[in-house]
Amino acid sequence: MTTNKTISCVVVDDEPLALKLMADYVQKTPFFELKEQTTNPMKAIELVQQGTVDLLFLDIQMPELTGLQLMKIIGHKCKVILTTAYPDYALDGYEFDVIDYLLKPVTFDRFLVAAHKARERLAAEPVIVVQTPTVTATPASYIFVKTEYKIQKIDLADILYMEGLRDYVAIYTTTGKILTLQSMKSFQEQLPDSHFMRVHKSYLVALDKIQFIERNRIVIAGNYIPVGETYQEQFQQRLNIKG
Template sequence: MIRCLVVDDEPLALDILTDYIEKVPFLELVKATTSAFEALSLVQNNAADLVFLDVQMPELTGIQFLKIINGKCCVILTTAYSQYALDGYELDVCDYLLKPIAFDRFYKAVSKVQSQLAPVSSVPQAPERPASTAPDFIFVKTEHRIQKIYIHDILYIEGLKDYVSIFTPVERVITLQHMKKLEEVLPNQRFARVHKSFIVSIDKIESIERGRIQIGDKIIPIGDTYRDSFFKKIEDRNI
């Protein structure tokens, strides 16, 4: 069992990582705290094997924290700012998670830590994550907050350069994100990339006609690049 400590000055970020840790059988949460000094005390007393560490904190930055503990335990950096990645890797962090953090990316990072700790701690190998543990929601960063969106509510996603709009029956959520990243995070059997600018929820499709998909009042084109893979996905559902 890998003992985990979460350090972040944002309570919502603590809640997300706490929830993810509870989903993984070989992880155990020791503490989730907004205080870098409390976390530092726990690490110095050997209370944790792995720290999820935010970079920008008011009391003590993540980089300062890393320099103080000097490799005493494994560290995964968590931040919304990719420019800190180089500093983290120079200080030998195990991984770097960019917010908003998807569960599959989180699982990949902790599996890497498990492999590193296994020779000395005899941690058993993690079983493959069953499909049933896949999250039923995602968190996306909007202009003023991190917003939770249930996957079953998503109708379709429209991309424009570095921004995407996620449409649900009640709202449109705009986030600074790439279509490719969302395509990787969303369940493959439930969503399909049908155009360079569109991902659709398959079970929300009302009709398909002349290379166009209708979802509610929206007509979505099917791009030539994605046509074959899309129709192959829905082929098994045809009667």
Template sequence: MIRCLVVDDEPLALDILVDYIAKVPGLKLIKATTSAFEALALAQEEEIDLIFLDVQMPELTGIQFLNIIKGKCKVILTTAYSQYALDGYELDIADYLLKPIAFDRFYKAVLKVQQQQSLLAPVAAVPEKQSNGVPDFIFVKTEHRIQKIYINEILYIEGLKDYISIFTASERIITLQYMKKMEEVLPCAVFARVHKSYIVAIDKIESIERGRIQIGDKIIPIGDTYREAFFNKIQDRNI
């Protein structure tokens, strides 16, 4: 079920989207509001999967709204002005609907989000664990199958927007997933986030030099945001 929020300062436009949402299975309307500030509070406090967001609003523009929530949930922009499309896509929106919005175009945009949701199936750590409490393996959904990956075989993980690549000594597995989700699933005692685009297996690190990590032939940068936490994590292993 996709939990939806609708925000538009025009009541008629709001009513149309509420009616469309009611017609589509798998969508659940959490709130429809003409207040951008109320919507912003809900987006930050509630579990919202998808926002239908107007661009031109008096309190807060849709682009300003996007900059504040920064990818917290999927967003479909709704506006009468096509010139905002580029700004929206640069902020990684799911789709862009021009008013007046036809139901078939609305449905197409929703299908796109539903397909992304199904591909972004949770990466599940299997309940069976080693004696130290670390899971033996995880499952990830690839293009054609759900693949089992042993935790101790992972060298590092590289992210690019919604996609991540999981590297082992023998293969690269690509899955439509978020780095944040992988970071939550992988055991923190074994893995470290070292950059917005990299998670590394601590025991696979061969050397650290000048803010860079070497694992096999791969050189991985250490981002400023993650530097202190990373070095604190490996401090106990230093001699």
């Protein structure tokens, strides 16, 4: 059984040459669509969480986050084909029900074998038909944040506010403070704007955690957060404040 559906693919590899090779293979395959090629595993996690990735070509040996660790984070949100120069990892990969295991250097004919396996596997999965004219995807209720020593999961409901400092962002939650080198802009793009808002070049707040507002300052958990001049009008409109 096969399908005419285009399969959305993301390639993740910390080696630029290997990344380019796999991306080229994906683009040469008629039923594949290359959504992204990246050396950043955090970017791959973000894309998978959005629910638009069908297939991940994933290198196992990466310095920041191994392929096996990444698979534990994403669970079963998409299918995975592993790539590596080390055959010893094959058994570990199959414990995650990966579609195939490609040993580097990967030839195009071997890549196509894996590609057709992926096509068959995805076609065999049940298709859920929703009888509504429009379907809105439910946003994830959590994010993953890279700290100095680990990748940490944070529930959105626990976030109070974020403060952009010189070299990192401090995330203040109901359980404590978390420091990350990720940018404030990346969080602004990742967090749902229905619950979070940038109110200052250095601050992003959870709207439902605001206790009160005093003289263009927001108070959350007893902490005063300034509302920047360029953000004041938008902030007032958002909260439907008049006068």
